Amino acid sequence: MIVYVARRLALAVPTLFGIAVIVFLLLHLAPGGPGTGGADAARRVSGKAAEEMRRLYGLDRPLPEQFARWMGRVVRLDLGESFVDHRPVSERIREALPHTLALNGLALLFALGLAIPLGVLAGGSPESGFDRASSAALFALYSLPTFWAALLLQTLFAVQLRWLPLYGTASDAAPAGLAGLADRLAHLALPVTCLTYGTLAFVARLVRSGVAEARSSDYVLAARARGASRARAIWGHAFPNALLPVITLAGLLLPALLSGSVIVERIFAWPGLGRLYFDSILARDYPVILALSLLSAVATLAATLVADVALAAADPRVRDGAVG
Amino acid sequence: MRIRLFASRLPLSGRVAAAIVAALWLVALCSPLFAERARTIQLDVRLQAPSVAHPFGTDDLGRDLLARVVAATPISLAIGLVAATVSLGIGFAVGATAGYFGGVVDLVLSRLIEVMLCFPVLFLLLALAAFLPPSPVTVIVAIGLTTWAGDARYARTEILRIRELDYARAARAMGASTPRILVRHLLPNALPPLIVSAAFGVGWAILAEAALSFLGVGLPAPAVSWGGILSSAPNWIEEAWWIALFPGLALFLTVAAYNLLAEGLRAVTTEGRSL
Numbered sequence: 001m002i003v004y005v006a007r008r009l010a011l012a013v014p015t016l017f018g019i020a021v022i023v024f025l026l027l028h029l030a031p032g033g034p035g036t037g038g039a040d041a042a043r044r045v046s047g048k049a050a051e052e053m054r055r056l057y058g059l060d061r062p063l064p065e066q067f068a069r070w071m072g073r074v075v076r077l078d079l080g081e082s083f084v085d086h087r088p089v090s091e092r093i094r095e096a097l098p099h100t101l102a103l104n105g106l107a108l109l110f111a112l113g114l115a116i117p118l119g120v121l122a123g124g125s126p127e128s129g130f131d132r133a134s135s136a137a138l139f140a141l142y143s144l145p146t147f148w149a150a151l152l153l154q155t156l157f158a159v160q161l162r163w164l165p166l167y168g169t170a171s172d173a174a175p176a177g178l179a180g181l182a183d184r185l186a187h188l189a190l191p192v193t194c195l196t197y198g199t200l201a202f203v204a205r206l207v208r209s210g211v212a213e214a215r216s217s218d219y220v221l222a223a224r225a226r227g228a229s230r231a232r233a234i235w236g237h238a239f240p241n242a243l244l245p246v247i248t249l250a251g252l253l254l255p256a257l258l259s260g261s262v263i264v265e266r267i268f269a270w271p272g273l274g275r276l277y278f279d280s281i282l283a284r285d286y287p288v289i290l291a292l293s294l295l296s297a298v299a300t301l302a303a304t305l306v307a308d309v310a311l312a313a314a315d316p317r318v319r320d321g322a323v324g
Numbered sequence: 325m326r327i328r329l330f331a332s333r334l335p336l337s338g339r340v341a342a343a344i345v346a347a348l349w350l351v352a353l354c355s356p357l358f359a360e361r362a363r364t365i366q367l368d369v370r371l372q373a374p375s376v377a378h379p380f381g382t383d384d385l386g387r388d389l390l391a392r393v394v395a396a397t398p399i400s401l402a403i404g405l406v407a408a409t410v411s412l413g414i415g416f417a418v419g420a421t422a423g424y425f426g427g428v429v430d431l432v433l434s435r436l437i438e439v440m441l442c443f444p445v446l447f448l449l450l451a452l453a454a455f456l457p458p459s460p461v462t463v464i465v466a467i468g469l470t471t472w473a474g475d476a477r478y479a480r481t482e483i484l485r486i487r488e489l490d491y492a493r494a495a496r497a498m499g500a501s502t503p504r505i506l507v508r509h510l511l512p513n514a515l516p517p518l519i520v521s522a523a524f525g526v527g528w529a530i531l532a533e534a535a536l537s538f539l540g541v542g543l544p545a546p547a548v549s550w551g552g553i554l555s556s557a558p559n560w561i562e563e564a565w566w567i568a569l570f571p572g573l574a575l576f577l578t579v580a581a582y583n584l585l586a587e588g589l590r591a592v593t594t595e596g597r598s599l
Binding site: 011014015018019022026029139140142144148152154158159166252255258259262266267277278281282289292293296297298300301304 | 442447448451454455561562565575
C-alpha cells in the first residue's frame, strides 16, 4: 500500500509540471505576448496593460527564464495582482470561493444522494419498468444543455409562476434570521438544480451499469444461495463493487462542476469562481486567469490522487497492479 | 456491406436517432432557402409570440425565429462534426502511440492525458476562443485541442488490448513496419469503439460550440448558431420565452439524437464481446 501511494505521488510530480506548462502556454496566447503578434485591434489590451504584462511576466526574456520566474513566484504562493482592480488575486479568489463552494457542494450532495439509490434500484432489476423509465429520463438529462435548462427554469419558476427569484444570491432588502435563510435558499434553488442534474445523470448511469453487471456475478449469486435477501445481495454485495468506477471518476467531477459553474454563475449572476473566471477572460485579466486555471487543475489532481488512494485501499487488486 | 450489416443490428432507438440525424442534415441542406428570411429585420413585428405567420415567434429585431433556427442548423452541425473529428484524430494519435510503444513513451503521453483531464474543459475552451482571432476555425481548433483527452485514454486502452492479439503479433513477426501495423492492422480493429466515441464526440462538440456562442466568444457575427441565438434570450426572458425555447429545443434534439445513435452503435459493437 505504501509502495502504491509513493508510486502514485511520484507520477503526480510530472503531471503537476505539465499543468504549469499548459497554464504558462495560456499566457502566451495573450495579445502582446510572443504568440499573437498580429491579433486584431479590438482584442488588443491597452498599451498600459501590455506594458504591465511585459514587466510582470518578463515577456522580453527567453522562454525558459520566463517560466522559471513565474514558477518561482507561484511556489511562493504569490499569484500577483489583478489588472482590473489591482487587488491581490488571492483576495479576489478568497471572496468568490465560498459562493462556488456553496453552489457546487450542494449540487454534489444532491447529485450523489439521488444518483446512488436511483442507480442501484434501476441496476438491481434491469429492464424493469422502473429501469426503463429512469434510463430514459437520465438519458434526456445527459443531453440537456445547462444554459438551456437554466433559461427554461427561469422562465417557468421566476417569470411565469414567480415562485423563485430570477438571479442573484439574496434579495436587496434581505430580511434577517430565518426569513433571510429562506431567501438565500430560494436564490440557491435554480442554480443548484442546473449544476446537479448533469452529475446526477452521469453517476446514476455509472452505478446502474455497475450494479446490473455485478448482479449476475458469482459472488452475488453465492450471497443469494447463502440465504441473503435480494436487497442485501444488491446493496451489500453488488453495490460496493459498482462503486469502484465511481470512486475512480470522482476526482474528475470537480473540473466538470467548475465548467458548469462558469455557465450557471453567469446566468444567475452568482459571484463565484466561474463568474470571476469568465469576467477575467473578457477583461483580459491574465493574473486571475492563470491563477484560477492553475488552482483548479491542481485541485483536480489532488482529488484524483485521493480517489486513487481510496480505490487502492478499497480494492487490493489495484495496489497490486492487477487492474487499473 | 459492413455498414449495412451494422445498421441492421442497430436497436430501434438507434435507428430512430439515425433518422433524426439524417433529417437534421437534410434541413441543413435546405437551409439556404431560409437565409433571406432569417436576415430580414422587421421592427414592427419584434418580440411576437408564436403564430401562424411566425411559428416560433420573432426575436428582438423582428426576425423570424423559425427561419433563424433553420439557418443556424448547418453551422451547428458542421462545426460539431469537424471539431469532433479533430478531437478524435488528436486523441487517437496520442492514445494509440502511447498504447503501442508503451514504456517511456506511454509514461510521458499518459501524463499529458492526465494533465488535460485536470483542467475544467470550459476554462481552456474560453481562453482559446477568446484569445485567438474569432472565426469558425478558432472554435474548431479550441474544441479539438481541449476535448481529446478522453478519446486518447480510450484509444490507448483499446490499442493495448489488441496489440498483443495474434494477428498483430503475426504482422510484427512478418516484419511489417510500425506505421503499417498501426494503420493497417490496429486501426481497423479499434475502429468500432472509435466510431462510438466519435458519435458521442459530435454531440459533445455541438454543445461546446453552443456554450461558447452563448457566452459570446463563439462564432463572430453574422454567422448564426443555436448558441448564438440563445445568447440574447436572457435579455428578453420576461417578455419572450420563445427566444429561449426553440433554439434550445433544436440543440437538445440534435445532441440527444447523436448520443442515442452513439449508444445504439455501442450496443452493436460490444455485443458478443466478452468483458
